[in-house]
Structures are given as structure tokens and as C-alpha cells.
Amino acid sequence: MSRLGGLLLKELLQHGWVLALLGLFVGVTQGLLVLGSAIAPRTITMLEVHESFVRLFLPLLGLALGRRLVVREYYAHTQRFLAALPVYRWEVFVQKLGLGAALLGLAAFASLAVAALVASFKEPLDAQWLIIVLWRTEVFVLALWAFFFTMGLLGRWRVPVYLAIAMVLLYVNRATEVSLSRVPPLSLVNETFVLERARFPAGDLAWSLLFVVVTVGLGAFLALARDGGLADSLAQTMSRVEKVAVGVVLSLALIGTSVADPLADEPPFAFEARRVERRAEVGLAVLYLEDTQAASAAALADHLALDLTALRDELALHELPPVHVALRPDLDPHDYEEVALEEGDPGVLVRARYHDEAFDRSRFSQRVLELAIVKATDGRAAHEPLAWVRSAVAGRIARPGTERLAAVYAAARRPRYEDLARLWRTEERFGEGVAAALAAVAADVAVEEASEARWRAFARSCLSPEPWPGVLEAVALRRDPVEARLARELGVDHAALEAAWAARLRALRPRAPRLPAAYARIEEEEGALRTVAWGVTGATPEGAGCALVHAPLGPFDGVVDPSDEVRDERPCAAVAGEPARLIGRYGARDRVLLAIEIELDDGPVRLLAERRELP
Amino acid sequence: MADAAAPVLAVRGLAKRYGRQVAALTGLDLTVGAGEVYGFLGRNGAGKSTTIRILMGITKADAGEVRLFGEQARGTPVHLRQRIGYVAQEHNFYDWMTAGRLAKFVSRFYPTWDDATFLHLASSQQVPLDRKVGTFSGGMKAKLALSLALGHRPALLILDEPTAGLDPVARREFLERVREDAERTGRTTFFSTHLIDEVELVADRVGIVDGGRTRYEGSVDALAARVRLHKGAPAEASPPPCPAGVRLISDRTFRGERRWVFEATEPEAFAGLEALLGARLERLPLEEIFIEMVRSR
Numbered sequence: 018m019s020r021l022g023g024l025l026l027k028e029l030l031q032h033g034w035v036l037a038l039l040g041l042f043v044g045v046t047q048g049l050l051v052l053g054s055a056i057a058p059r060t061i062t063m064l065e066v067h068e069s070f071v072r073l074f075l076p077l078l079g080l081a082l083g084r085r086l087v088v089r090e091y092y093a094h095t096q097r098f099l100a101a102l103p104v105y106r107w108e109v110f111v112q113k114l115g116l117g118a119a120l121l122g123l124a125a126f127a128s129l130a131v132a133a134l135v136a137s138f139k140e141p142l143d144a145q146w147l148i149i150v151l152w153r154t155e156v157f158v159l160a161l162w163a164f165f166f167t168m169g170l171l172g173r174w175r176v177p178v179y180l181a182i183a184m185v186l187l188y189v190n191r192a193t194e195v196s197l198s199r200v201p202p203l204s205l206v207n208e209t210f211v212l213e214r215a216r217f218p219a220g221d222l223a224w225s226l227l228f229v230v231v232t233v234g235l236g237a238f239l240a241l242a243r244d245g246g247l248a249d250s251l252a253q254t255m256s257r258v259e260k261v262a263v264g265v266v267l268s269l270a271l272i273g274t275s276v277a278d279p280l281a282d283e284p285p286f287a288f289e290a291r292r293v294e295r296r297a298e299v300g301l302a303v304l305y306l307e308d309t310q311a312a313s314a315a316a317l318a319d320h321l322a323l324d325l326t327a328l329r330d331e332l333a334l335h336e337l338p339p340v341h342v343a344l345r346p347d348l349d350p351h352d353y354e355e356v357a358l359e360e361g362d363p364g365v366l367v368r369a370r371y372h373d374e375a376f377d378r379s380r381f382s383q384r385v386l387e388l389a390i391v392k393a394t395d396g397r398a399a400h401e402p403l404a405w406v407r408s409a410v411a412g413r414i415a416r417p418g419t420e421r422l423a424a425v426y427a428a429a430r431r432p433r434y435e436d437l438a439r440l441w442r443t444e445e446r447f448g449e450g451v452a453a454a455l456a457a458v459a460a461d462v463a464v465e466e467a468s469e470a471r472w473r474a475f476a477r478s479c480l481s482p483e484p485w486p487g488v489l490e491a492v493a494l495r496r497d498p499v500e501a502r503l504a505r506e507l508g509v510d511h512a513a514l515e516a517a518w519a520a521r522l523r524a525l526r527p528r529a530p531r532l533p534a535a536y537a538r539i540e541e542e543e544g545a546l547r548t549v550a551w552g553v554t555g556a557t558p559e560g561a562g563c564a565l566v567h568a569p570l571g572p573f574d575g576v577v578d579p580s581d582e583v584r585d586e587r588p589c590a591a592v593a594g595e596p597a598r599l600i601g602r603y604g605a606r607d608r609v610l611l612a613i614e615i616e617l618d619d620g621p622v623r624l625l626a627e628r629r630e631l632p
Numbered sequence: 633m634a635d636a637a638a639p640v641l642a643v644r645g646l647a648k649r650y651g652r653q654v655a656a657l658t659g660l661d662l663t664v665g666a667g668e669v670y671g672f673l674g675r676n677g678a679g680k681s682t683t684i685r686i687l688m689g690i691t692k693a694d695a696g697e698v699r700l701f702g703e704q705a706r707g708t709p710v711h712l713r714q715r716i717g718y719v720a721q722e723h724n725f726y727d728w729m730t731a732g733r734l735a736k737f738v739s740r741f742y743p744t745w746d747d748a749t750f751l752h753l754a755s756s757q758q759v760p761l762d763r764k765v766g767t768f769s770g771g772m773k774a775k776l777a778l779s780l781a782l783g784h785r786p787a788l789l790i791l792d793e794p795t796a797g798l799d800p801v802a803r804r805e806f807l808e809r810v811r812e813d814a815e816r817t818g819r820t821t822f823f824s825t826h827l828i829d830e831v832e833l834v835a836d837r838v839g840i841v842d843g844g845r846t847r848y849e850g851s852v853d854a855l856a857a858r859v860r861l862h863k864g865a866p867a868e869a870s871p872p873p874c875p876a877g878v879r880l881i882s883d884r885t886f887r888g889e890r891r892w893v894f895e896a897t898e899p900e901a902f903a904g905l906e907a908l909l910g911a912r913l914e915r916l917p918l919e920e921i922f923i924e925m926v927r928s929r
Contacts, residue, residue: 020710023740031728098724100690102741103713244691 020104024112032085036120039078043124046074051135063136064150064211070128071154071206078124079165082117087169091252100245110240114166114233121158129154141574146214153205153218156225160202163229167236172251177263181270188274201225212571286358286366288341296322299329300339300364305372310344313372317342317381324382327414328389331473332480338392339364340385342371350375351616353384365392379416380620383453386411393482402499404440406479409456420525422454422619427522428529434515438499445576445610450620455522462518467507475506533557533589535613535624537565538596539631545604547631551613552596553624557589558617565599566612566623574628576610589615607631638702639663640788640820641670641687646696647844648682656682658844660696664788664822664837669814671835671852672824675926679844680824681721684792687822688718701787714742717781719791723773727766731759731776735783742784750783757809771802778809789813791823795830807834828919842926852918857899859921860913865890872908877901882924893924 029036050066090096090113099109133147168175190197198207201224239248255263287302294303294314299322305314321340329337341364348354350373356366365388369381390407391399398407412419426432426447436443437459444452464472479502504511533555540548551565565585571577587597603609612626641664648657657679664670674680685691687698689708698705700712725734731754739745754761757775768776774794781789791810795803811834814821825831831838831852838855840848848855859881867885871892874880878901882893894913896902902913916924 020741023737026740027726027737030733031726093727094722094724095726097720097722098726101688101718101720102738103710104741105710244685 021108021112024099024104024109025116028086028113028116035081035085039081040124043070043074043078043128046070047128047131051131062140062211064129064132066135067129067132067150067154068206068211070132071125071157071210075121075125075128075158076161079117079121079161082120082162083165083169086113086117087166088172088175088252091170091172091248094249094252096245096249106241106245107237110237114162114236117166118159118162121162122155125154125158126151143214149213149217150211152222153210156222156229157202157205159229160205160225160232163232163236167232167239170236170239170248170251172248173253173255173259174251177267180267184267184270184274192277202228212577214571285339286341286362286364287339288343294318296325298322299325300337301325302339302341303371304341304343306344306346310372314344317371317378320378321382321385324386324415325389328386328411331410331414332390332393332477332482334393334482338389340389341366342385343368344371346370346372351377351380351621353381355388363392365389377620380450382415383411386415390480394480395482398480401440402438403479405437405452405456405459406476406499408440408453409460410476410480412453412457413460416453417457419450419454419457419619421528421530422451422617422622423458423522424525424527424529425532425622426451426455427526432519432522434500434511434518445612446623446626448614448621448623451622458521458525459518462521463503463507463509463514466509466514466517471507475502478502478506530558530617531556532615532622532624533593535563535615536596537611537613537625537627537629539629540598541605541632546601547603547605547607548601549599549603549611550596551599551611552592552594553589553613553615554593557593557615561589562616563587563589563592564614564616564621565597566610566614567599567602568610569603570608570610570628574608582610584614603631605631638699639665640668640701641822642697642699643683643687644697646683646686646698647694648679648686648691649694655844657686657693657696660841660844661846662839662849664820666820667814667818669811669821669834669836670823671831671838672822672841673826673828673831673838673922674824674841675826678826678841678926680826680841681792683841684790684822684824687790688716689713714744714784715787717784717786717789719774719777719781719789719794721793721796723770723777725765725773725776728764730762730764731768732761734765734776735761735780738780739783744786745784747783749785750779753779753782757805770797771799771806774798774802774806775809778806782813785817787820789819789821789823791821793824793826795825795827803830810834828922832918840922840925847925855921856915856918858897859893859895859916859924860902861916861920862892862894862909862911862913863889864911865892872905875901875904875908878905882927895925 047066047070050069051063054063054066054069090099096109100106129147129151133142136142168178171178186197189195197203201221204221205218205225239251288304290304292305292308292311292314294305294311294317295301296318301318301322303314303318303321305311321342325337325340328334343366345354345368348368348370350370352369354368356368358364358366365385367385367388370376371378371381387398387407390411394403397403426436426443429447430436437455440452440456443455460472463475479499500511503509503514507514533553535551535553537549537551540550549565549567553563557563564587566582567585568576568582576582585597585599591597608628608630610626610628613624614621615624641662643660643662646657646660647655649655660679660683662670662672672680672683682691686693687700687705687708689705689712692707698708700708701715703712705712726737729737735747735750735754739747739750751761754776757779759772759776759779765773765776777794781791789810794810795806798806807830810821810823813819814834823830823834835852837850838848838852839846863886867888867890869890871880871883871890874894877897878894879896880892881895882891884891893916894902894905906913
């Protein structure tokens with residue numbers, strides 16, 4: 018057996034039981050992650066299991082392996098024994114580096130294989146996408162291991178260096194505009210890690226590999242310089258003076274970063290301009306830009322204050338999230354721009370062209386109330402299956418009487434509770450207005466079947482600001498699903514309630530507006546680019562606008578971010594004869610969402626929504 | 633290129649510094665012939681361990697030449713190290729391994745490993761092969777180290793202060809085992825120590841290193857014959873002029889009388905000095921010679 022083989026066998030014998038335990042740990046965590054993702058309402062793709070493993074458990078594995086393979090050897094001084102054997106020092110270095118990389122790489126590969134296997138039962142997979150994820154995973158593994166391996170060679174200084182690096186990263190992340198998730202190798206496992214299926218991240222991979230080369234170079238210097246004496250001397254126990262020095266330096270650094278933290282005393286977001294209409298009792302502020310807009314701002318503030326007060330009473334909230342509305346004159350009056358405030362800020366900020374005559378305060382209020390509910394529930398209400406309850410509560414307060422929109426749905430398909438529970442899909446197919454109207458009808462039916470008080474109790478049970486126990490949220494929802502709460506709080510059987518809701522919707526069918534039919538055709542061109550020809554047929558309401566809404570589909574046929582959706586608006590009359598064309602935006606084999614909307618007085622309604630793979 | 637008639641080990645002008653302050657070796661020379669048992673004698677910090685670490689390829693020399701088995705051995709490549717058995721001063725074994733497992737591990741690095749030889753050595757020294765090395769005493773670890781070093785039947789055995797930390801009985805047993813092995817196999821043995829009695833007990837030839845240089849190299853008997861003491865002169869007396877081939881290496885007053893120690897290139901050179909002093913010069917025990925030589929620097 019070769020010398021390297023002998024060293025390898027020694028490592029496996031020495032660390033075999035630990036590796037077996039780590040393997041068991043990996044298996045159990047992977048199983049729990051699969052289970053959690055399978056039942057979590059927010060799961061976009063089952064590959065998120067792999068993402069969680071790589072982000073959370075792989076670094077722990079790297080740390081443990083670094084400690085076993087490197088730190089332990091130097092602290093026990095057994096590397097001196099190896100140095101006296103007929104084996105080159107670089108052979109020991111390469112063997113440990115290679116073994117750690119292989120073990121971590123194997124664990125990561127197994128994680129991806131398991132996640133892909135589970136995903137293959139419920140989601141479409143493609144080879145290119147898996148290859149991209151695999152590349153990102155394995156290069157990240159190399160970078161991770163190079164880091165922990167080299168840190169292990171720092172001996173007694175590695176813990177202070179870990180702490181220093183953590184402090185620097187936290188400070189940079191908090192105090193500067195630098196987004197660490199954009200910096201290789203961390204960028205390989207950022208939010209696009211398992212979602213990117215088309216773009217090969219060549220740049221990030223190249224920079225990450227450079228990081229690997231530099232880090233391994235530093236490790237080689239530590240391990241081989243001065244005949245291995247450098248790493249040997251670094252592995253000596255820390256003296257009392259060194260301990261005191263490290264403690265003092267780290268304490269000073271901690272105090273320094275706290276004092277210099279620009280966000281430590283950052284107050285919640287607030288308008289500082291003079292032209293602001295405030296309604297302090299509900300924490301509302303409406304910003305306007307010119308004195309001529311003051312009346313519009315005041316009218317909107319009065320409208321929202323009433324609705325927010327009603328929401329506070331409906332959900333028995335002690336305090337509403339502060340709501341900030343800013344005027345943005347360049348927006349379409351039907352569009353609102355939701356702005357993400359700093360993490361931890363208790364408020365919401367929305368921009369709108371509220372001084373326009375076409376601006377619909379009720380629609381806007383519904384959106385604002387929904388955002389306030391989402392904020393009050395720490396984001397829980399943003400997701401299925403609570404989304405329809407949120408929408409119903411906000412809709413009944415802000416925008417009663419939207420049955421005509423609900424009738425659009427009733428005319429198109431047989432009502433099913435699943436369309437409420439999976440509100441995103443209903444929004445995607447029929448538009449947000451229709452989905453909200455469906456939820457509002459469901460709430461009205463619940464009130465009629467039970468009582469206003471019982472509906473309120475149900476809404477408060479679902480949208481309570483009491484935080485659920487973080488990671489157990491998915492389990493909590495599984496154990497006490499919305500359907501069970503509905504039956505319990507209302508005292509009405511769920512099936513009976515669904516039947517009453519379906520009957521109400523069927524009764525609304527005659528009120529459905531006459532809508533034109535819509536189409537979207539793909540015209541093949543020479544080369545890879547494709548044209549989307551779209552339009553409507555049949556009579557269209559006078560002066561109505563139509564729009565093609567399109568977006569690339571992420572993994573598993575979903576739009577990753579609603580802001581990816583692009584609207585191409587035309588007068589309906591203009592697309593009733595000749596089709597409009599979207600030229601060269603997408604290419605062959607792209608999967609895209611194509612939806613055609615018509616703007617009614619009640620709001621936009623989707624005539625068609627399809628996920629298409631372009632030929 | 634190997635030279636069959638060449639000494640097993642030859643070192644010329646070996647130099648090694650640690651940083652700017654510490655010059656561990658400043659031009660060391662030594663030669664060890666085939667089948668010799670060579671005692672490498674020096675005070676703590678004289679450069680013994682540095683020399684051995686260079687011979688084993690653990691440390692690189694700054695200057696000088698090392699030839700092993702007649703072959704240039706810069707950095708001591710693996711194929712040369714495979715012909716050397718090495719017992720280090722500290723026994724940094726894997727504590728979690730049993731002695732038997734450790735031998736299995738070590739055997740993979742030596743093509744000439746012989747299980748029977750190792751087992752014979754281990755059993756004759758009562759090394760328990762099924763016990764974890766972490767439970768061994770210092771003496772037992774030294775015995776295990778010697779068994780491991782000889783298990784591959786090396787052409788050259790290098791021992792770096794192997795008896796450091798052993799009790800007198802264990803030390804004696806260990807040295808006897810080394811001497812016995814050398815006599816039985818004719819193996820070239822190079823061992824460092826700062827204990828004179830070990831050299832007297834085991835070594836054919838001795839090299840005295842001091843301040844990173846070789847002060848003496850030759851047989852133990854020749855060394856004893858080359859150094860003589862004159863004592864009894866009054867405290868205020870001056871040392872006599874030395875004839876050719878003789879030099880004064882120590883001039884001290886001890887209990888009211890002068891003590892002069894002379895070193896000659898040949899013992900015959902002392903005759904002229906004895907005539908000049910009108911007295912016989914005394915022979916010194918090896919320990920005294922060593923002390924006077926290294927103290928005279």
C-alpha cells in the first residue's frame with residue numbers, strides 16, 4: 018500500500034467512529050429537513066432541503082472535520098511522529114486536504130442526490146439546472162474546507178481569528194452597503210442557490226476557486242514553512258499573557274463596533290418632510306410633495322385611518338404597525354410600490370399616485386391593510402394557507418361589495434376550497450382582485466352560517482400577533498390546520514361551510530361581466546428568440562385597457578419574485594383585431610408565465626394565465 | 633551516486649540558524665563508518681538534535697553537505713529515510729493506537745518491514761502489543777520506539793537522546809539492547825547523548841559537539857589518551873609554554889592549587905611537556921575530559 022494509502026487508513030481508523038456519527042447526524046438532519054420542507058407552506062422547491070443542509074450543516078461538518086483532521090494532529094504533536102517517518106510533509110498536507118474535501122464533497126453530493134430524488138416525485142427537474150446546483154455546491158464545499166483546513170493550522174489563534182472574522186463580517190453586513198451574499202464564495206449559496214436554473218455562475222465560481230487557491234496557499238505556507246515549525250509552534254497552548262491580550266482586544270473590538278454601529282440607535286422609519294398628513298392614533302403618515310396635493314393626502318389619510326381603526330378592532334390588536342404612504346407621481350394610479358424597510362423596522366411603506374383621479378382608495382386600502390396584517394403577524398399571513406384569511410379580513414373592511422369579481426371566478430370554474438387555500442395560484446390565474454373577492458365571499462358566508470363574533474374569533478386565531486415558535490411554525494400549522502380552526506371557532510362543519518360558499522358563488526354567476534376571450538401564441542423565428550403574439554377576441558368594454566403580464570418561471574413553474582412580472586399594456590380595442598407582439602424577450606425552451614388582463618371598473622381581471630415552454 | 637566504500641554517514645560544514653539570534657550549527661563535521669556505534673556527545677543546546685533532524689530530513693540545513701550511504705542526501709529523500717531507523721527524544725505516538733496497530737501503521741512506510749523482527753524485539757522487551765500506547769510508561773514507549781525503529785531492519789539506526797526521562801534501570805536495559813543489537817547485526821548506530829557513561833558503555837567512536845561545531849571525533853580510548861591534567865602548581869603560577877602539538881585547554885584554580893588541562897594531537901607530544909614541568913601528567917576520566925573541552929570554549 019502506498020504511503021498516502023497508509024496515512025488515509027490511519028485517518029479513517031482514527032476518525033471512523035466520528036465520521037460514522039457525523040454521517041448519522043447528516044442522515045437524520047436531512048430526513049428532518051425533507052419532512053419539514055414537505056409540510057412547510059412556504060416551500061418553493063424540495064431542493065431547499067439541500068440549501069438548508071449546505072448553509073447550516075455543511076459549515077458545522079467542515080468545522081468538525083477541521084478540528085479532527087488538523088487541530089487534533091497538531092495539538093497532540095503527532096505530526097512530529099509523522100514527520101519522522103519516510104513521508105514528505107507535503108504528502109501529509111495533501112492527504113488531509115484531499116480527505117476533508119472528499120468527505121465534505123461526498124456529504125454535499127449525497128444531500129443534493131436525496132433532495133433531487135424527493136423533488137423528482139413532485140417537481141420537474143432538468144439536467145442543466147441540477148448541474149448548476151452541483152457546481153455551486155462542490156465549489157462552495159472546496160472553499161469551505163480550504164477555510165476550515167487553514168484555520169485549523171492557525172492552532173491556538175484560530176478561535177480568536179474565528180471571532181474576529183465573525184465580528185468583521187457582522188459589522189460589514191450591518192454597517193455598510195456591502196451585501197455579503199453577493200461576495201464569492203458566499204454568493205454561491207445565496208438566495209438564488211437552488212432557484213437559478215439557467216445562468217451558469219462562471220464569475221462567482223472563478224472567484225471562489227481563486228479564494229480556494231489563496232486559502233490553500235496560506236495553509237501550505239503555515240504547514241510547510243520553516244520545516245513545518247510554524248504550524249507546530251502555533252499549536253502550542255496559549256500563554257496567560259496571550260489569553261489576556263486576546264480577551265482585551267476582542268472586548269475592545271466588541272465595544273468599538275457597538276459604539277460605532279450606525280444602526281444601533283437607528284429609529285424606525287419616519288417621514289421627516291414638512292408636508293405630511295398624520296393620524297397618530299393609528300400610526301399613519303401620508304407624505305405629499307406640493308401644497309396642492311395636501312387635500313388628496315388628507316382625504317387618503319382619513320380613509321385609511323378609518324379602515325386601520327376597524328382592522329385594529331377586528332383583530333384586537335393593541336398597536337398597529339406604523340403605515341407610511343408616499344406620493345410617487347410617476348406611477349400608474351392602479352399600481353402601488355411596496356418598499357422594504359430595514360430588517361426589524363416595525364412599519365410598512367407604500368408609494369402610490371394617490372392624487373390621481375383614477376386612484377381607487379378602497380383598493381389601495383385593502384392592500385395597505387393586508388401589508389399591515391402581514392407585518393403584525395411577523396410575515397406569517399403572507400403565506401398560504403393563511404393568505405385567504407388575511408385577504409378576507411382586509412377585503413371586508415376596505416372593499417366590501419366585490420361580488421362581481423367573485424362572479425368572474427364562479428363563471429369560469431366549479432368553486433373549490435382548494436382555490437382559497439392556495440390563493441397564490443388563484444391570484445395567478447384570475448388576478449388579485451378576484452382572489453380577494455373569493456376570500457371576502459367566504460368570510461361573508463361564514464358570518465351568515467355562524468356569526469360576526471365567531472368569524473372574528475376565527476380571524477384572530479389565525480392572524481394573532483403572538484409569535485408561533487419559529488421553526489415549529491410548519492408543524493403548528495400541520496397540527497392545527499386552518500380548516501380545523503374554521504370548524505372549531507365557527508362551530509360549523511367545514512364541508513357544510515364549503516358547500517354554502519360554493520352555492521353562494523354559483524348564485525353570483527349571472528352577475529359575471531361579459532368578458533372577451535384572450536389568446537397568446539408563440540411565433541417561431543429563425544434562431545433562438547421567440548415572439549409572443551397576444552390579443553383578445555369578442556366585445557370589449559368601452560375604453561378598457563388590456564395587458565400582457567409575463568415573467569420567467571423559476572424552479573417548478575413558479576414566478577420567484579412578483580416584481581419579475583412585467584406588464585405590457587395596450588387599449589383592448591387595439592389588440593382586439595391585430596395581435597400585439599412581444600418580440601425577442603424570451604428564447605426557445607424558456608418557461609414563462611403568460612397572462613392577459615383586462616381592467617374593469619372593479620379592478621384588473623385575468624382572462625388567461627398559462628405557464629408555457631416556448632418551442 | 634552511491635559509493636560502496638564510503639562511510640555510512642558523512643557530514644561536512646553543516647550550518648543551521650534559527651532566526652538571526654540562534655546559530656544552532658556553525659560548520660559541523662562528522663563521519664560514521666559502517667558497523668560503528670557512534671556516540672554524539674554534547675551539552676544541551678549544543679546542536680545534537682538539530683543535526684539529527686537534518687539527517688532525518690525533518691529540518692533543512694542552511695549550508696553544508698550530508699552524505700548517507702555514500703549518496704548526497706539534501707533533504708534526505710524518502711528512499712534514504714526508509715533505510716534509517718529513528719528513535720526520537722520525544723515519543724509522539726498516537727495514544728489511541730495499540731502497539732500492534734502502531735506497528736501495522738508504521739510498517740506501511742517501509743518496504744523492508746519484517747513482522748517477525750518487530751515481534752521478536754517487542755516480545756523480548758515485554759512490550760504489550762494489545763495495549764493502547766497512551767497507557768504506556770516512558771520506559772515502555774522507549775522500548776516500543778526501538779522495536780519500531782529496528783522492525784524494518786535498517787542499515788543505520790539513529791537515536792536522539794533516547795534515554796532522556798528513563799529511570800536508571802530502564803536506561804541501562806535500553807543501552808544494552810542497543811549495544812547487543814549492534815554487535816549481533818553489525819548495524820551502524822548513531823546516538824546522541826549528553827551523558828558520558830552512555831558513550832563509555834555503548835560507543836566505539838565519539839564525536840563531541842560544542843557551539844555547533846565538532847570539537848573532537850575519534851575513539852573513546854584515543855580521546856582519553858589525548859587529554860592530560862597537571863595539578864599541584866601554586867595558585868600564582870603561570871602555565872608553561874606548550875611544545876608543538878600540545879595546547880592548554882583549561883587553566884583554573886581549584887582549592888588553592890592550579891589545574892592545567894592539556895590536549896595533544898598525539899599522546900607522545902606530552903613527553904616534552906612532562907620534562908618541562910618535571911612531573912607526570914595525569915589521565916582524566918572521560919567525563920572530566922568532556923567537561924574541560926566544552927568549558928574551555
